[in-house]
Amino acid sequence: MTSQADPRSGAATDVTGDRVTLTYQVSGMTCGHCEGAVSEEISxxxxxxxxxxxxxxxxxxxxxxxxxxxxxxxxxxDEAGYEFAGRV
Structure with a gap:
């Protein structure tokens, strides 16, 4: 796995083989239902x-x-009803 910094945000992007792993900050999630709603929309x-x-x-x-x-x-x-705060 290699890490690369995004020049626009400074956030790290991890690359493993042909896959990219990104982490985002989302405001307003409080429970498992929230996790599921966000996951479903991003999926x-x-x-x-x-x-x-x-x-x-x-x-x-x-x-x-x-x-x-x-x-x-x-x-x-946004579609899931939460606030996108950017990349971590």
């Missing part, structure tokens, strides 16, 4: 292999085939 983005949302930290880890467009993730989080 619908093309190329997403897995999503793990943790309400206690507000962090959402996404594994995908390629780096995701932050605006697509923001739109998915």
């Amino acid at each position: 619908a983005i093309g190329g997403v292999a897995s999503v793990k949302a943790v309400a206690a930290t507000g962090q959402v880890t996404v594994v995908s085939d390629a780096a995701l467009d932050d605006e697509a993730v923001r739109a998915a989080v």
Whole structure:
């Protein structure tokens, strides 16, 4: 696995083989239902292999085939009813 810094945000992007792992901060999640709603919406983005949302930290880890467009993730989080706060 290698880590690369995104020049726009300074956030780290982990690359393992052909997969990219990104972590995002999401505000407003308080329970398992929230985690599921956010995960479901982000999972619908093309190329997403897995999503793990943790309400206690507000962090959402996404594994995908390629780096995701932050605006697509923001739109998915908005659709779920939560606030996208950016990459970690």
